[in-house]
Amino acid sequence: MNCGMFQSVEMDGVTNLDGSLKMQISFTESQWQPADSFRCVNVGLLSQSKGPEGDEKMTDQQREELAKSQEEEYKNRLRQARPCMLPKSVEREISSWLRGETRVTARMLQRIRDRVQKWYHDEGYACAQVVNFGNLNTNEVVCEVVEGDITKLQIQFQDKMGFPSVGRTQEVIIKRELPDQLKAGNIFNIEAGKKALRNVNALALFSNIEVNPRPDEDNDGGIVVEVKLKELEQKTAEVSTEWSIVPGNNGRPVLSTIQPAGSVTFEHRNLQGLNRSILGVVTSNNLFNPQDDLGFKAEYVHPCVDGVNNPRNRTFRASCFNSRKLSAVFTGGPGVEDVPSVWVDRAGFKANLTECFTRQSKFTYGLVLEEVTTRDETSSICVHGARTLPSGALTSDGPPTTHSDTGIDRVAFLQANLTHDNTQFVNGTPIGDRHIFQVDQGLGIGSKNPIFNRHQLTVTKFIQLQPEDKLDPEKPPLVGVIHGRYGGCLGDLASYDAFTLGGPYSVRGYTMGELGAARNFLEMALELRVPVKKTHAYCFAEYGTDLGSSKDVRGNPTEFFRRAGKGASYGVGVKLGSIRTEYARDCNTDTGAIFVRFGERF
Amino acid sequence: MAATPAREWTGLQQFPVATQTALHNILGTLRQQNKESLTVLVVGKGGVGKSSTVNSIVGERVTIVSAFQSETLRPLQCARSRAGFTLNIIDTPGLVEGGCINDQALDIIKRFLLSKTIDVVLYVDRLDGYRVDNLDRQVIRGLARSFGPNFWRLAVIVLTHAQFSPSDGVNYTEFVEKRSAALQAAIRQEAGLKKDEKEVPYALVENSGRCNTNDGGEKILPNGTVWLPALVERIVEVATGTTDSVFVDKKLIDGPNANEWGKWWIPVLAVAQYFLVVMPIRKAIEKDLAEEKNQRPQWEIRAEEFRRNTSLYDDDQVDEQAISQALEQDDGLSGQPSSFVDEDDDDDEF
Numbered sequence: 001m002n003c004g005m006f007q008s009v010e011m012d013g014v015t016n017l018d019g020s021l022k023m024q025i026s027f028t029e030s031q032w033q034p035a036d037s038f039r040c041v042n043v044g045l046l047s048q049s050k051g052p053e054g055d056e057k058m059t060d061q062q063r064e065e066l067a068k069s070q071e072e073e074y075k076n077r078l079r080q081a082r083p084c085m086l087p088k089s090v091e092r093e094i095s096s097w098l099r100g101e102t103r104v105t106a107r108m109l110q111r112i113r114d115r116v117q118k119w120y121h122d123e124g125y126a127c128a129q130v131v132n133f134g135n136l137n138t139n140e141v142v143c144e145v146v147e148g149d150i151t152k153l154q155i156q157f158q159d160k161m162g163f164p165s166v167g168r169t170q171e172v173i174i175k176r177e178l179p180d181q182l183k184a185g186n187i188f189n190i191e192a193g194k195k196a197l198r199n200v201n202a203l204a205l206f207s208n209i210e211v212n213p214r215p216d217e218d219n220d221g222g223i224v225v226e227v228k229l230k231e232l233e234q235k236t237a238e239v240s241t242e243w244s245i246v247p248g249n250n251g252r253p254v255l256s257t258i259q260p261a262g263s264v265t266f267e268h269r270n271l272q273g274l275n276r277s278i279l280g281v282v283t284s285n286n287l288f289n290p291q292d293d294l295g296f297k298a299e300y301v302h303p304c305v306d307g308v309n310n311p312r313n314r315t316f317r318a319s320c321f322n323s324r325k326l327s328a329v330f331t332g333g334p335g336v337e338d339v340p341s342v343w344v345d346r347a348g349f350k351a352n353l354t355e356c357f358t359r360q361s362k363f364t365y366g367l368v369l370e371e372v373t374t375r376d377e378t379s380s381i382c383v384h385g386a387r388t389l390p391s392g393a394l395t396s397d398g399p400p401t402t403h404s405d406t407g408i409d410r411v412a413f414l415q416a417n418l419t420h421d422n423t424q425f426v427n428g429t430p431i432g433d434r435h436i437f438q439v440d441q442g443l444g445i446g447s448k449n450p451i452f453n454r455h456q457l458t459v460t461k462f463i464q465l466q467p468e469d470k471l472d473p474e475k476p477p478l479v480g481v482i483h484g485r486y487g488g489c490l491g492d493l494a495s496y497d498a499f500t501l502g503g504p505y506s507v508r509g510y511t512m513g514e515l516g517a518a519r520n521f522l523e524m525a526l527e528l529r530v531p532v533k534k535t536h537a538y539c540f541a542e543y544g545t546d547l548g549s550s551k552d553v554r555g556n557p558t559e560f561f562r563r564a565g566k567g568a569s570y571g572v573g574v575k576l577g578s579i580r581t582e583y584a585r586d587c588n589t590d591t592g593a594i595f596v597r598f599g600e601r602f
Numbered sequence: 603m604a605a606t607p608a609r610e611w612t613g614l615q616q617f618p619v620a621t622q623t624a625l626h627n628i629l630g631t632l633r634q635q636n637k638e639s640l641t642v643l644v645v646g647k648g649g650v651g652k653s654s655t656v657n658s659i660v661g662e663r664v665t666i667v668s669a670f671q672s673e674t675l676r677p678l679q680c681a682r683s684r685a686g687f688t689l690n691i692i693d694t695p696g697l698v699e700g701g702c703i704n705d706q707a708l709d710i711i712k713r714f715l716l717s718k719t720i721d722v723v724l725y726v727d728r729l730d731g732y733r734v735d736n737l738d739r740q741v742i743r744g745l746a747r748s749f750g751p752n753f754w755r756l757a758v759i760v761l762t763h764a765q766f767s768p769s770d771g772v773n774y775t776e777f778v779e780k781r782s783a784a785l786q787a788a789i790r791q792e793a794g795l796k797k798d799e800k801e802v803p804y805a806l807v808e809n810s811g812r813c814n815t816n817d818g819g820e821k822i823l824p825n826g827t828v829w830l831p832a833l834v835e836r837i838v839e840v841a842t843g844t845t846d847s848v849f850v851d852k853k854l855i856d857g858p859n860a861n862e863w864g865k866w867w868i869p870v871l872a873v874a875q876y877f878l879v880v881m882p883i884r885k886a887i888e889k890d891l892a893e894e895k896n897q898r899p900q901w902e903i904r905a906e907e908f909r910r911n912t913s914l915y916d917d918d919q920v921d922e923q924a925i926s927q928a929l930e931q932d933d934g935l936s937g938q939p940s941s942f943v944d945e946d947d948d949d950d951e952f
Contacts, residue, residue: 082911082912083911085904085908123900123901123904124901180905181901181902181905185909185912186905186908186909187905187908189901189905191899191901191902192901192905357887357890357891358887358890358891358894361887361890363884389706395706397709418880418883418884420883420886420887420890422890433886435883435886437875437879437880437883439872439875441868441872451865451868452868453868453871453872453875455875457879490864490865490867490868490871491861491864491865491868492861492865493860493861519860549860551747551860552860552863553860554859554860554861560705
C-alpha cells in the first residue's frame with residue numbers, strides 16, 4: 001500500500017480440502033486522470049520531495065489548503081529542476097502512449113519508467129534512475145529522473161594487494177589525460193569512463209586502472225568518479241626477441257639462416273612523478289653473432305615540455321647512441337660473392353622534440369651529432385671499398401667510404417620527421433593513409449664541412465575495396481595497398497648515407513643493397529590482400545630504381561660491385577599471426593625464393 | 603706508361619712513293635689549319651689489332667705484337683715528327699678481360715691520359731666479326747662515361763683484318779656496309795649521339811704482310827682502295843672537324859663531382875620542401891582532427907550541449923535571482939507607487 005501503486009489490496013485465504021491454504025490477492029491499481037503529454041525533468045542534486053502528508057484529523061479546507069501548498073511546492077520544485085537529456089522524440093513517443101489510454105495506471109507508469117531508463121542506459125548513462133512521477137492528476141505527467149551528475153573526481157592509488165596507498169605519480173599528469181566529460185558538473189557516461197581508461201593506459205605508468213562511479217553520500221543524486229590506479233615498478237628490465245628466416249644458398253631456409261634478433265631494455269621510469277624516464281637499450285639483429293650488428297642507446301624522455309597544465313603534447317628526448325651495422329652500400333650484386341664487408345660504426349648524441357597531434361600523427365625535430373667510422377672485418381679503419389678481381393687479386397681502390405676520406409667522419413645536422421597517419425584497424429587490418437616526410441639538413445659543421453639536404457617521402461595508402469563483414473569482426477575485408485617512396489640528396493653525400501635499393505623493406509625478393517646504392521631513388525609497391533578464413537593471403541609486385549643517380553655516389557659503388565641499379569619483383573604470400581610467409585620472384589635473375597618475416601611490410 | 607720522345611718519322615720513307623705523296627698532301631691540310639701536332643688514341647677490345655695498326659701507321663715496329671701472347675699491358679705513347687708536324691699515337695691495353703669490361707685497364711688509360719688532349723680516337727675492331735654483342739656495348743658505354751660525350755664524336759671505327767672474303771657469297775662491299783652500320787648504330791645508341799649527328803666514320807685496315815699490293819706496291823683491299831691514306835684521311839677529317847678535342851683533366855677522370863652540383867640550391871630546396879610537402883601534410887593532419895571532431899560519438903556531443911545548457915540555465919538562474927532580489931528591493935522601497943497605481947485603477951473603474 002505504501003508504494004503508492006495500488007489503491008486497495010485485498011487478501012483472501014481459502015482453505016482447501018487437502019489442508020493447504022489458497023491465497024487470493026486482489027488489488028485495484030492506483031489510477032489517475034487521463035493525461036496527454038509527458039515531460040521529463042532532472043532532479044539530481046535537489047533535495048527529495050516529501051510525499052503528501054495526510055493527517056486524518058484535518059478538515060476539508062485544511063486538506064484543500066495542504067493540497068494547494070503542495071501543488072505550489074511542486075511547481076517550485078519543477079522550476080528548480082534542470083532540463084533533462086531525454087530527446088523530444090522519446091517524450092513524444094511516451095505522450096502518444098498516454099493519449100492512447102483512457103486513464104493513467106500504475107502499470108503505465110512502470111512502462112514509462114522502463115522506457116526512460118532503457119534510453120539512458122543504452123546511451124551509456126549507467127547511473128541514471130527514475131525516482132518519481134509527479135503531477136499525476138493533471139494533464140501532464142512529469143517524470144523525475146536523476147541522471148547521475150558527477151560531483152567529484154577522486155584519484156586513488158593502490159598497492160599490489162589493492163589497499164589504498166600513496167602514489168608517486170603527480171595527479172596533474174593523470175588529470176591531463178582524463179576527458180572533460182568526466183569532470184564535475186557533467187553527467188557520468190560509461191563511454192567517457194572507457195576513454196579515460198584508454199588515455200591513462202597510454203601513459204604506460206600503471207599496471208591496473210579502474211574507473212568506477214559510486215553514489216555521493218554528501219550530495220543526493222550525485223556521483224563520485226573514482227579512478228583507482230596501481231603503479232608499475234619504477235625500475236624494470238626487459239628482454240624481447242624476434243627472429244626471421246632468410247633463404248639460404250639454394251633458396252631453402254637452413255638452420256644457419258635463422259636469425260634471432262633481440263634486445264635488452266633497462267628502464268627507470270616516472271622520475272619525480274612526472275612520467276619522465278631514463279632507459280638503456282642494447283639490441284642485436286643477430287644474436288648468434290652479436291658483434292655483427294650491435295646497438296646501444298641511453299635515452300632520457302621528458303614529456304609535457306610546455307608544462308603539465310598546457311594541453312600541448314610535446315615530449316623532449318635526448319639520447320646517446322652507439323651502433324654498428326654492416327654497410328649495405330658495400331655489398332655485391334648477384335654473382336659477385338665474398339665482397340669484403342665494411343662496418344659502419346655510428347656513435348653520437350641526439351636531442352629532439354616530438355609533438356603528437358593525434359595518437360599516430362606526429363612531428364619530430366631535433367639535432368644530431370655523430371661520429372661515423374668505417375671499418376673492415378678486422379676492425380681496422382678502412383678508407384676504400386674493396387673487391388676481388390677476376391684474376392683473384394684483391395683490389396682496395398674501390399669507392400671511398402667516408403666523406404673526409406680518412407675513415408672517420410664527424411658531422412652535425414638537423415633532423416625532422418613529419419608523420420601523418422590516419423590508419424585504423426577495420427576487422428584486424430589497417431585501412432587509411434600514411435605519409436611520412438623525413439629530412440636531414442647538414443649545417444656545414446664537421447669533417448670537410450658537409451652541407452647537404454637528404455630527404456625522403458613515403459606515401460602508403462591502404463584502400464578498402466569491399467565493405468567489411470560486420471557480422472564476423474575477425475574476417476578482414478579485401479584491401480588494396482599502394483606504396484611509393486622517393487628519396488634524394490642534394491649536396492655532400494657520403495657513401496654510408498647513400499640510399500640502398502633492395503631488401504625486405506625496399507624491394508622484396510632481393511637482399512639488402514642487392515640492387516645498388518644511389519643518390520636519388522624511387523620505389524613502388526602494389527599489394528592486394530585477399531581475406532582467407534580469419535587471416536589474409538596477398539599477392540604483390542614491387543619495383544625500385546636509382547633514377548640513374550648511382551654514378552653520382554662517389555666512386556659509383558653500384559657499378560663497382562656490378563649491381564643492376566634497378567629491379568622488380570613479384571610474388572604471393574600469406575599472413576599467419578604476426579608472421580608473413582611469402583614467395584618472391586626476382587625479375588633480374590628470374591629466380592624465386594621463400595621468405596619468412598616478422599611484422600608488417602608497410 | 604712508357605712514352606718515347608718525338609723522333610724523326612723515319613717510317614714514312616718505307617712507304618711506297620704514291621702512299622708517301624698521298625700522306626704528305628693529307629697532312630698538309632692539317633698544317634694549313636695551323637695544327638702542328640695530333641694526338642690519336644687507339645682503343646678497343648683485346649686481340650683486335652690495335653698495336654698492329656699503330657705499327658702500320660708509324661711504319662716501324664713500335665709495339666711488340668704476337669699472335670698468341672697476352673698483349674699490351676700498359677698504354678704506350680709513340681711520337682713522330684716530320685717537317686714540324688708531330689704525330690702522337692697512344693696504344694692501349696685491351697678493355698675486355700674474362701668476358702667483362704676491364705675496369706682496371708680503363709683506369710690505367712685514364713691516368714695515363716691525365717693532362718693530355720685527345721684529338722682523334724681510333725676504335726679498333728675486327729671486320730670479320732658478325733655480331734655486336736652486349737660486351738661491345740659495355741665497352742662503348744664505359745668509354746663514353748669515362749671521357750664524356752665528345753669522346754665518340756672524335757672517333758673513327760677501324761676495321762682490321764679487312765682482307766677478308768665473307769662466306770655465303772655475300773658481296774664484300776655489302777658486308778663492310780653491314781658491319782660498319784652495326785657498329786655505328788651501337789655507338790650511336792650507347793654514347794647517346796643525337797639523331798641529327800652524322801654517323802661515326804669508318805676505315806678498313808689490313809696489317810698483315812700477306813696484304814695484296816697494287817702495281818705501285820701500295821697495300822690494297824679486296825675492293826681496290828689503298829687503305830693507309832684512306833685511314834689517315836679519315837683521321838684528318840675528324841681532326842679538322844667541328845668537334846673540339848677532349849682535354850683529360852682530373853675532373854674528367856674523377857667524374858663530375860656530384861657532391862658540389864646544386865649545393866647553392868639547398869636553401870631553395872629547403873624552403874620548397876617546407877611549402878610543398880610540410881604544409882600539405884600539416885593541413886591533412888588538421889583535416890583529420892576536424893573530421894574526428896565532426897564524427898564524435900553522440901555522448902560527447904550531448905555532453906557539450908548539456909554543459910552549454912546548464913551554463914545557460916545557471917545564468918538564467920542567476921539572472922532570475924538578481925531580478926527577484928531587485929524586485930524585493932523595489933517592493934521595500936516603493937510601497938507608495940503600487941498603492942498609487944491601485945488608486946488610478948479605482949478611478950478608471952469608476
